[in-house]
């Protein structure tokens with residue numbers, strides 16, 4: 001028996017949506033997928049006409065699908081946005097160099113200007129060099145801290161108002177759980193926000209907050225989008241990977257687990273009187289920081305002094 005799409009009731013259902021379990025046809029899947037992003041944009045009044053927006057593009061599935069959908073929605077709903085692709089070259093041979101080739105093809109395919117900023121030019125260190133110093137265990141800390149700041153610096157170069165990233169619902173659920181597991185109450189409320197303001201006036205948004213990774217993969221597959229699918233060669237031991245596996249296991253028995261974790265993260269409130277770090281600026285580079293020196297400057301100082309573990313709380317090499 002042919003099962004019809006539960007949305008249009010005309011076409012044959014070929015997709016079971018991982019998020020809702022609905023059986024839908026291909027066109028209706030595209031439509032609901034894209035409309036959820038559009039609703040996130042309009043419900044949160046994220047943009048105004050003329051805004052300059054940088055799409056943080058790594059060449060992976062999330063940011064590739066994201067760039068495609070942003071371009072499409074900008075045209076379909078006439079947001080009037082000036083879109084750019086912004087890529088960070090962390091200097092990971094055999095991984096980022098290949099994925100940047102994908103971004104360069106995406107630039108042609110989507111006809112968007114591309115800016116690439118590298119760790120070597122910003123910090124004087126590539127991830128290949130950092131891993132040689134720190135090993136595989138803590139290198140993700142360096143990469144994450146440097147990337148966050150590098151995206152802001154790239155945004156300043158491009159003179160954009162807003163950075164949008166391809167973080168999806170699975171990523172956000174992972175971050176909620178990691179913050180709970182580490183007892184990081186300062187980060188917990190912020191990690192579920194769709195839009196935050198970073199350094200200066202540049203806003204940062206996660207428009208895939210409610211989009212399941214499995215649906216992103218399906219969308220990319222059906223649309224035959226050109227993306228790079230290899231995992232980072234330096235992250236085999238990352239704590240996040242274990243949390244990801246745990247959430248995937250939960251999702252297989254209860255698909256709503258991902259959205260439930262996000263909702264739990266949103267529901268936490270910090271008790272009155274709890275002391276939180278006060279946001280200031282780094283005395284060395286001027287980037288936002290709750291300490292005298294920002295995390296990136298701490299890590300960099302450790303690297304430059306030959307004590308790479310200094311910034312991660314360990315003084316000896």
Ligand SMILES: Nc1ncnc2c1ncn2[C@@H]1O[C@H](COP(=O)(O)OP(=O)(O)OP(=O)(O)O)[C@@H](O)[C@H]1O
Pocket residue numbers: 055056057058059060061062063064086087088089090147164165166167171
């Ligand atoms: N090198 C980079 N340059 C620009 N943006 C990046 C880079 N790495 C990550 N990002 C941004 O951060 C988001 C989340 O990064 P993460 O490392 O979780 O990658 P991911 O889940 O593999 O996503 P993607 O599939 O887009 O690579 C990406 O979707 C992208 O918007």
